[in-house]
Amino acid sequence: MEAFKTFTGLVAPLERSNVDTDAIIPKQYLKSIKRTGFGPNLFDEWRYLDHGEPGQDCSKRPLNSDFILNRDPYQKSSILLTQNNFGCGSSREHAPWALLDFGFNVIIAESFAEIFYNNCFKNGILLIVLSAEKIEKLFYKTKNVPRYTLTVDLEKQTIIDNSDLFISFKIEPFRKDALLQGLDEIGLTFEHRKDIKQFENEHKKIQPWLFNSV
Amino acid sequence: MMEQKTLYDKLWDSHLVRTDENGVSLIYIDRHLIHDVTSPQAFEGLRLAGRKPWRVEVNIAVPDHNIPTINLKKGITDQISKLQVDTLEKNCQYFGIKEFGMGDPNQGIVHVIGPEQGLTLPGMTIVCGDSHTSTHGAFGALAFGIGTSEVEHVLATQCLLQTKSKNMLIKIDGKLRNGVSAKDLVLYIIGQIGTAGGTGYSIEFGGETIEKLSMEGRMTICNMVIEAGARAGMISVDDTTIDYLKKKPYAPKGEDWEKAVAYWRTLKSDKNAKFDSVIEINADEINPMVTWGTSPELVVEVEGKIPTNNNGEFDRALDYMGLKEDLPVRDIQLDKVFIGSCTNSRIEDLRAASKIAKGKKVADSIKLAMVVPGSSPVKRQAEEEGLDNIFKDAGFEWREPGCSMCLAMNADKLEPGERCASTSNRNFEGRQGQGGRTHLVSPEMAAAAAIHGKFIDISEDKDGNGSV
Numbered sequence: 119m120e121a122f123k124t125f126t127g128l129v130a131p132l133e134r135s136n137v138d139t140d141a142i143i144p145k146q147y148l149k150s151i152k153r154t155g156f157g158p159n160l161f162d163e164w165r166y167l168d169h170g171e172p173g174q175d176c177s178k179r180p181l182n183s184d185f186i187l188n189r190d191p192y193q194k195s196s197i198l199l200t201q202n203n204f205g206c207g208s209s210r211e212h213a214p215w216a217l218l219d220f221g222f223n224v225i226i227a228e229s230f231a232e233i234f235y236n237n238c239f240k241n242g243i244l245l246i247v248l249s250a251e252k253i254e255k256l257f258y259k260t261k262n263v264p265r266y267t268l269t270v271d272l273e274k275q276t277i278i279d280n281s282d283l284f285i286s287f288k289i290e291p292f293r294k295d296a297l298l299q300g301l302d303e304i305g306l307t308f309e310h311r312k313d314i315k316q317f318e319n320e321h322k323k324i325q326p327w328l329f330n331s332v
Numbered sequence: 333m334m335e336q337k338t339l340y341d342k343l344w345d346s347h348l349v350r351t352d353e354n355g356v357s358l359i360y361i362d363r364h365l366i367h368d369v370t371s372p373q374a375f376e377g378l379r380l381a382g383r384k385p386w387r388v389e390v391n392i393a394v395p396d397h398n399i400p401t402i403n404l405k406k407g408i409t410d411q412i413s414k415l416q417v418d419t420l421e422k423n424c425q426y427f428g429i430k431e432f433g434m435g436d437p438n439q440g441i442v443h444v445i446g447p448e449q450g451l452t453l454p455g456m457t458i459v460c461g462d463s464h465t466s467t468h469g470a471f472g473a474l475a476f477g478i479g480t481s482e483v484e485h486v487l488a489t490q491c492l493l494q495t496k497s498k499n500m501l502i503k504i505d506g507k508l509r510n511g512v513s514a515k516d517l518v519l520y521i522i523g524q525i526g527t528a529g530g531t532g533y534s535i536e537f538g539g540e541t542i543e544k545l546s547m548e549g550r551m552t553i554c555n556m557v558i559e560a561g562a563r564a565g566m567i568s569v570d571d572t573t574i575d576y577l578k579k580k581p582y583a584p585k586g587e588d589w590e591k592a593v594a595y596w597r598t599l600k601s602d603k604n605a606k607f608d609s610v611i612e613i614n615a616d617e618i619n620p621m622v623t624w625g626t627s628p629e630l631v632v633e634v635e636g637k638i639p640t641n642n643n644g645e646f647d648r649a650l651d652y653m654g655l656k657e658d659l660p661v662r663d664i665q666l667d668k669v670f671i672g673s674c675t676n677s678r679i680e681d682l683r684a685a686s687k688i689a690k691g692k693k694v695a696d697s698i699k700l701a702m703v704v705p706g707s708s709p710v711k712r713q714a715e716e717e718g719l720d721n722i723f724k725d726a727g728f729e730w731r732e733p734g735c736s737m738c739l740a741m742n743a744d745k746l747e748p749g750e751r752c753a754s755t756s757n758r759n760f761e762g763r764q765g766q767g768g769r770t771h772l773v774s775p776e777m778a779a780a781a782a783i784h785g786k787f788i789d790i791s792e793d794k795d796g797n798g799s800v
Contacts, residue, residue, distance in 0.1 A: 237479035
């Protein structure tokens, strides 16, 4: 995972609540055995007018010109602004893979679903939770300022724009550290190998049946 | 007085390896279930890093999402699906993981086979790269869905990095009337607390209604906590739990069984345990439920009408579903019926649906009514009881087990605009096929909807008279 420090990008406003992971990446693309290449199928059913199948050349498919990511200049956006409970539903990590592959490195919302939240951080995507009031203000800006761009500083936990906006945000320290340092979580857990072995020995005494059969 | 703990606290504490200065804990995982869709990239990561599973024998794999439900002899004709299922088989062989492969007499939906084989036990931590892993919490286990990075993490280290959730208790008292099932109860709860109502919580279900429910009913309820935003749902252990597990193939035997049962009986919240949130529900008031929108919280009683609300989300859901405000639910005309999924495909679900279908015929207006058992053992059991013939005589298709049209990764799907009564768990846009319209209901309601071509009130009235 690459280290994340500051990030500047064009903001795409997606005015919807409860955007589920089926909408983010429909099921037919989950048949892939790779981690990459999901970007062209991000929000597939909203983005294209035809029915998509894996392996298609998406540049030849009819676009839904009403959908935000098909409108200029949002094809090149890299910060997604949205509302409540983003990423609900299925645990598919293909959702963050698709968002990242499209170019989104930061998502700002009023709230996120838990499994999705976890999955994003494990792929180096920064998720920022802001109050309804601040989210509304940002939506207003995206509508009134052409090519509205934000700069996120993870170290300082701040968001600024080219004008007078200044927002500070909260993030759990361990998630911040993991992003800033681009840590390999499995490698870190292995540093506690002894603790795990010791726990296992105690666990075996209390629930031996968990170790005697399968 | 000893510290009073909730069931979740007990399960958490008994799996806690360590907690760091940031409050992040390393939690030990007892059982890891693996399926075709969310595992290939995890195995690839493991192989690239030259790692191997920490405790290979606690991993159990089963393909379910891509499996066809007809003409199994032909194999999987969709080559991309086939590659994914073959990849699971190869990965399991490479790492030495037990797999119930396609054609295995124990194959089925991962959340059906875990309990049915006794691979799911009380007191365990159970994870799977699938959000409906919460199902297993019905056994007094801490069970939750994870992403693919976490699948790799648990394979390699037998642990996961977690922060502790808050505790919520949903206490349900009263009696569910005949024709009102666990599915109606959980849909009702989601309607009450909303799709994000459980975010940040582990939800324990308690109260006399839960105590009287079968394991199948309890699984249906825990299965859908993710639709209320919670990763884990759970129910304390009682005789119902223990009776269900006795003699299951992988359940402990002999002396181990006795020791296990004694331990399992401690798996309940202490009397004065503190919950961060408590919700009380009266089961007497619950009627058969039908979702009308594109989120499980958009749900009404079968005798109700599509609600009115001036809000963009509502309008978008109505538009997608092709419905209008104030329309009685009973006037909705259906095209297809699906009985199956990890929510409602167990033997009790099929028995309940077959009672409604017995001696009746699927309405001419229904293009397809299908029953997809949750596993091969469920299918065999149903056939022994003659349920397959009841369904077939009524005009239902009797299929092979798998996830099928719950998420439509195989050939079973809705065409654009088609409307389906489904016993599955998600009514999201496109979930059962692009442009498809899903109404989530109980197995009894789905069967009744197939017979009548629309929804009807299948519950007995307050005097105990059936209305079907």
